[in-house]
Amino acid sequence: MKTMETNSILQLLKTHKVVIPPIQRDYAQGRTTGKTPKVRERFLNAVYEVLANDNLPIMELDFIYGYTENDVVNETEKISVFKPLDGQQRLTTLFLLHWYFANIEKARNNEFNLEEIKKLLLKFSYATRHSSSSFCQNLIEFQPVFNGKTIDEQIVNQPWFFSNWKNNPTIASMLVVLKDISILFKDMNNVWSKLSGDTSRIVFHLLPMNDLGLPDDLYIKMNARGKELTDFEHFKSQFTEILSPDQAKEFVEKIDKEWSDLFWNIFKNKESSDIAKEVDNGFSAFFWYITELIIARKKIVVNETYWLDIIKRVYQESSDNVKFLFDAINLFENLEKKEPNYFDxxxxxxxxxxxxxxxxxxxxxxxxxxxxxxxxxxxxxxxxxxxxxxxxxxxxxxxxxxxxxxxxxxxxxxxxxxxxxxxxxxxxxxxxxxxxxxxxxxxxxxxxxxxxxxxSKRQFEEERSKKQFVENHPELLEYVYKLEDHTLLRGNIALFDFNENLSIYAEQFLKIFVPGCNYFEISKALLTIGDYTQNIGKFKRFGNNNNSTWRELFTQSENRDGFQNTKDVIKQYLTIFIDDKNKTPKNLIQDYLSRYNSDYQIEKGLIFYYIKYPSFSKWNENQTDGYYWWYDLALKPYECWMLFKTQFNGRHWSPFLLELSSINENCNLENYGNELKFVFENYIIFISNKDNGFEFKGIDEESINFIDSLRDLSVLNSDSIYEIKQNEQGLDLVDRVKEMDKLLNELVTLNKKTVN
Structure with a gap:
């Protein structure tokens, strides 16, 4: 075989047997997923156009690589076998097209010599799977009828077609392609003469690798184990076609040289089994970033979804868009070469x-x-x-x-x-x-x-204020920038007053809020000063151990109320540590709780319980998102729910009941707003938290009778509620968690004494 011949598939089959070698993958052009249907549609439409219009140039299918070897038929006869390493997909589709056109020609012209064509087509086979080879042989011998029933339906109903062949990817793909061929070309006439002879309308360039003197294993490496052209190679080919001659020349020259080096240097040290593919993907990523940037910036209306149609819409009729793309790539090609640390x-x-x-x-x-x-x-x-x-x-x-x-x-x-x-x-x-x-x-x-x-209009105003402030106080510029660059602030420093004392508060803030700081301790220490939390409707948000939560609290928003409270508490908190270098958050918490120990009559709002008890900020040592919810915060401040995340369809609890379940061995609490289950001896009592105390309920007669006895003894009021002593404003004067735990333990102890 001579180097680089131009052939039709019939010319190839006249001189060679064509065998798809085992190293090849399955026939894939009939796949019904991903981009394949669109690729198949484009290819078959291109075939249709070239066969329907003789004024169009012939269809050239680029190079088909492979190698030849002799197959011994008998002692005196040998046959040349061509084994494609690249081009299997195109050859198989051509094989199916010629089989279809030969059979439809026979159906329309009984004098057509179909048997001669069958002999040629039988020289095409698959060595990848036995079933694929057998299917091809049976297909060639099969003569369909053209009565409206699709080809694929006729084939699968033949006695020689095994049902499990549908699981063979090659056969399944062939059936899909045959169906598409029969639908697209059913009304086309006088086709065979355009495919046969020396003037076929569809040709390819055959490149035998033997003539290049390369070993077989190198053929495989060069062609990625016989796979077809990569997506990136298809992209380069298609994109070149829509460019002007000058731009196409620049693209072709640079895509495999300077621009390739640009992206190679990005990925060359990455751990990857296919660096070349990473490089191709890197170029594609930047290409699509620029393309979609142009679409957005120029408000180009793109209704197409197929990638080639999109880039045609953007680049085919706009040399300015192509220039911007090339300028952007050239910009970074020059910078990476001359100023590699430009972004640093x-x-x-x-x-x-x-x-x-x-x-x-x-x-x-x-x-x-x-x-x-x-x-x-x-x-x-x-x-x-x-x-x-x-x-x-x-x-x-x-x-x-x-x-x-x-x-x-x-x-x-x-x-x-x-x-x-x-x-x-x-x-x-x-x-x-x-x-x-x-x-x-x-x-x-x-x-x-x-x-x-x-x-953000609010941030616009802050930027103007900061600009004016640093113009008046240039010595404070560093503090402004350091605050802006803090992970909890990220540009928004409305938490601070813009005055000459900014440096003092900034330094203290930067000392306290550092990576790894104990946010839970800071949260409780802040609460000893005032309620720093913010409201979102009926929700109140506390800080947790996440940077994002504190950043939200430190950033003013129209969606939340209470930022000024947060700002005031933070300023007081920083002032404490500015005035007393030895003070710690733990000191603040201890001092706060000690006041309640020395004067137990001090009113105890939710903040007291939040600071004192772990279950008000954590569940089983797991932090929550910091959200609390009330039916009516003003009238019933103790009837609240602590949410694990942000919605009631997730875990949520009364924090008072959750704490009781963690400290009292006779108590158990489920995770979805359930009542506390208190079990001892034969009694099962369900307890719910109310604003004025804890309500008791029984579900069996024995437990109900026990609750009745507690009412008779005035332990519970007429509504079966164990009342907590409160002031006129409805605030607890005793620790309700401690009081309730004490009562439950006494009930267990009393019952044991009664039994004994």
Missing amino acids: DLFYINVEDFSLSKTRLFFNSPQTNLFRKCAEAYGFGERKNQFSVGEQLLLYAFIFMKLETDIVNPLKFRKLRNIFASSEFQLRNEFLSTFLYEDVEYLILHDEFSPDSKL
Whole structure:
């Protein structure tokens, strides 16, 4: 066989037997999932066009690689066998097309020599599975009827078709493709003459690897074990076709050179079994980031869902969009080569790397190099997007500054970070096209926020106030930036007063709220000063051990009431430690509880119980999300529920009952708002927490009688409630948890004495 021949499949079969070797995967063009149906549709439509219109150029299916060897037929005869390593999918589809057209030609022209064509087609076989080979042989001998019944239905009803063949991926794919062929080409006439002879309308370039002098194992390595072209190779081929000649030339020259090196350097040290694929995916990720950025920024209406249709919509008729794409890639190709640490001069991650010229990033799995993060994490196709909207916007800000002004202003990144951190609800993909990208450009060009922006107006005002403040107090700039870069504040420092004392309070805040600090202890210590919690409707939120909860409490919001209380308590708390360097949160808690020990008549609100008892902030040593809920906080402050998360369809308890269940061995409490189950001897009593005490209920006669006796003894009131002593305002004057635990223990002890 000569190097690189142009052939039709019939010409190939006249000189060679074609065997799909065992190293190949199954025939896949008939799959019904993923992108395959669209690929199949495009290919068959292209075949239809070239067969229907003789004025179109012939269809060239690129290179088909493989190697040849001689197969001994007998002592005097040998036959050349071609084994494709790349092109199996295309050859198989051509085989099916020719089988179909030969049979329909016979049905329309009885003089057509079908037997001669069968002899050629029988030289095509699969060595991947015996069932695949057997199916091909039987298919060739089968002659369908063209009476409206689909080909695949006829085939599966043949006596030679085994039902378990439907589980063979190759056979299943062939049936799907045959069905699509029969539907698409059923009305097409005079086709066979366009496929046979020396002037076939569908050809390919055959490249025998033997002629290159390469060993078989290298063929396999070169062709990824015989797999078809990768998605990225298809992308490169298709994208090139929609570009202008000059742009196509630049793309072809750079995609396998400078641009390939750019992404190779990102992934070369990664642990991966296929670095080349990682590199391809990295380019694709950045390509789709820019493409979707253009769609959003230019408000391009895209109704298409197939990737090729989308990029045609964006790039085919807009050289400006192509230029922006190329400029963006070239920008980072030059920077990575000449200034590899360019992002490190703008951003930092760890608190110890603070610098006035840098902005701290708080994204999930943050990286200072946003370009590299984009290549590694931006989602395209079926890949999940782990490159957040905030990161997308900051990366665009960098690109816009470099391409439009060539001046990168670090302060603008700080302002953007601050605004984005306070506008998390607005940082959504659907808002990219409506205002987010425009807001970024407006800030860069005008050093001001767009008056039409839908981002946090409150944060806009804070940014203006801080700007004025540091202009008047430049010596406090470092404290402002350090507070902004604190993980609990993230740009919003409304928790502090902007005055000359800012440095004192900032230093103390930075000392107390450090990684690993005991938030539960801090929460209780704060409550000794005042109620720092915030209200969301009937919910009240306490701090827990999560940064996100405290950050929420330290950030003013229209959705919550009580921020000023939080601010006042925090200021008093910081003042205590500023005035007394030896004071600790534990001291504050101990001093608070000791006041109740010395004067037990002091009224005891929920805060007292929250500080004293662990079950008011934890369940089985597991922290909650910090939410409490009341039916009526003003009139019934003790009738509350502690939620494990944020909804009542999850675990929730009366914290008073939860604490009793943890300290009294005769008590048990389920997790969904249940009553406390108190069991001793033969009695089963259910107890619920009421605003004025604890209500007793029995479900069996013996327990009911016992409760009646407690009413008779005036232990319980007429409503079967064990009343807690309260003042005129309805606040406890005794510790209801302690009192109730004492009563339950006395009932058990009294019953034992009575029995004895």
